[in-house]
Amino acid sequence: MRLRSDKRHQADDVPEGAPAATPGLAVELRGVRRQYGRGAGAVHALAGVDLALPRGTFTAVMGPSGSGKSTFLQCAAGLDRPTSGSVYLGGTEITGMGENELTELRRSRIGFVFQAFNLLPSLTVEQNVLLPMRLAGERQDRRRADAVLAQVGLADKARRRPGELSGGQQQRVAVARALVTNPDVIFADEPTGALDTGTAAEILGLLRHAVDHPPSSPLRTGSRHAHGATVVMVTHDPAAAAWADRVLFLSDGAFADQLEHGSAEQIAARMTTLSARTSRPGAMAGAAA
Ligand SMILES: Nc1ncnc2c1ncn2[C@@H]1O[C@H](COP(=O)(O)OP(=O)(O)OP(=O)(O)O)[C@@H](O)[C@H]1O
Numbered sequence: 596m597r598l599r600s601d602k603r604h605q606a607d608d609v610p611e612g613a614p615a616a617t618p619g620l621a622v623e624l625r626g627v628r629r630q631y632g633r634g635a636g637a638v639h640a641l642a643g644v645d646l647a648l649p650r651g652t653f654t655a656v657m658g659p660s661g662s663g664k665s666t667f668l669q670c671a672a673g674l675d676r677p678t679s680g681s682v683y684l685g686g687t688e689i690t691g692m693g694e695n696e697l698t699e700l701r702r703s704r705i706g707f708v709f710q711a712f713n714l715l716p717s718l719t720v721e722q723n724v725l726l727p728m729r730l731a732g733e734r735q736d737r738r739r740a741d742a743v744l745a746q747v748g749l750a751d752k753a754r755r756r757p758g759e760l761s762g763g764q765q766q767r768v769a770v771a772r773a774l775v776t777n778p779d780v781i782f783a784d785e786p787t788g789a790l791d792t793g794t795a796a797e798i799l800g801l802l803r804h805a806v807d808h809p810p811s812s813p814l815r816t817g818s819r820h821a822h823g824a825t826v827v828m829v830t831h832d833p834a835a836a837a838w839a840d841r842v843l844f845l846s847d848g849a850f851a852d853q854l855e856h857g858s859a860e861q862i863a864a865r866m867t868t869l870s871a872r873t874s875r876p877g878a879m880a881g882a883a884a
Contacts (some may be wrong), residue, residue, distance in 0.1 A: 603792040616683040619734065621673060621780045622648040622682045622826035627680035629666050629848075640666040641677065642848035648780075650821030655836035656829045657862070658845030664829045665784075667845065667847045672705055673697045685779030695794040699786075702731040706773025706781035706824075710788040714757040714772075720744065721753040722770045732778070743771040747801050763794035770801050774824065777810055783828040787835050799838040802826050806840075833862035846873045 617623055631643040639765050640663045645784040648654055658664050669675035670680060673689045681690045685704055689697060694715065706727075708715075714723045724740040744750055775783045783802065787795035805824040828839065836842045837859040844852040846869055854865055 596613070604746070609879070616686045617647060618686070618689060619649055620647050621652070621683075621685055622646065623683040623825060624671060625681045625683075627670055627677045627682060628658040629663075629670055629675065630678045639848050641670060641816040641881075644680070644849060646671075646843075646850065648827065650779075650825050651802060651806060651809075652841070653668070653826045653839045654816050655839035655842045656827065656845060657833075657836055657842055657866060658864075659873045662845040662873065666784055667829070668784055668829050672700055672707070676766055699731065702727055703733070703776055704779045706771050706776065706778040707782040708766070708773050708781060708786045709765075710785040712762070712769050712789075713756070714765055714768055719753065720749065720755050720757065720768050723757065724775050727772060727776050735775075740771070740775055743774045745770045746774065746805075757812065761794075763790055763797060764868055765789060766794075767801065770798065770805075772821060774805055778824075780825045780827060780867065781805075783826060785830055786828060787830070787832065792834070795832075795835060799835055802828070803838050827880075836858040836862050843871050863881050 605778065622819075624644050626645040627641055627644040628639065631638045631640055636681075639866070644667065656664055656667060666675065668679045673682070673684070673692070677690060681688055683689070684700070687700070687704075689700060692700065715726065716813075718726070720738050721737065721744065724744060725735040725737070726736045741753060743749065744753055747770050749764060749767050749771065750758060752764065752768075760768070773783075781802070786802070787798055790798060806826055807823050809821060809823050830836050837857060840856065841866075842854045842857055842862055843850050844854075844865060846852075852865060852869060854862060857865070
């Protein structure tokens with residue numbers, strides 16, 4: 596738990612003159628740019644993104660192919676470094692952190708759910724769920740692991756290996772693993788991309804439930820646990836995005852539009868409009884800059 600006691604980046608203890616994180620936000624991006632290459636061939640994958648996501652919210656990010664969704668997720672989750680701008684997670688500025696500190700932060704304060712489940716096949720379901728605690732050097736709390744497994748409906752599968760489970764069940768394990776540390780934010784990258792419609796709805800229902808319901812017996816104190824989970828999900832699927840509170844639409848590396856509590860049909864219509872007016876080459880830089 597070294598990270599939590601390290602106040603260097605905390606909002607309430609920033610050096611004088613340094614910009615502080617906005618209280619109450621799980622994720623904040625300020626002027627985030629990510630450029631690949633230089634000169635005439637440069638690409639502005641993120642062209643100056645500002646974002647403020649309150650704790651306990653479910654946000655979907657959509658956009659045409661090449662609009663910057665993966666780059667956004669990677670920069671917001673500390674997996675990639677912006678060319679410029681600032682990223683704050685749970686009140687902690689992560690831009691400028693060293694690799695070790697970032698790795699520690701990802702393990703203890705971010706949950707990930709990927710399209711391909713990314714479970715370790717040689718570990719049991721329970722051991723997979725305990726993995727973030729193990730990697731973070733924390734006590735492996737089996738009661739907590741069993742509680743989140745029960746939350747995702749897999750109380751009876753704790754001793755199984757991932758290969759013995761269906762795809763939907765494996766993704767439930769991944770959701771349990773993302774929830775187990777009560778992270779500041781869960782980043783989900785096409786979490787239902789490999790699932791059929793019914794199974795996808797079950798997984799999205801679990802994420803929705805985690806957002807709407809604070810942990811009943813939080814093992815850690817602190818205001819961030821008075822809320823349900825915060826989920827940021829990249830998806831191509833309007834039906835998946837419709838589970839979110841808000842859909843943000845990326846176009847040419849910038850947020851171009853948003854929709855609150857939209858239906859799948861409304862979201863699909865917005866995407867069609869966006870795709871029609873998007874021209875990724877417009878993000879080629881040399882041009883603009
Ligand atoms: N490593 C890289 N080097 C150069 N250009 C890159 C790199 N990664 C991404 N890009 C470019 O940055 C832009 C945004 O890419 P990104 O992968 O973030 O888009 P995306 O919205 O996730 O696309 P998709 O939906 O097809 O996965 C694209 O023009 C892409 O070609």
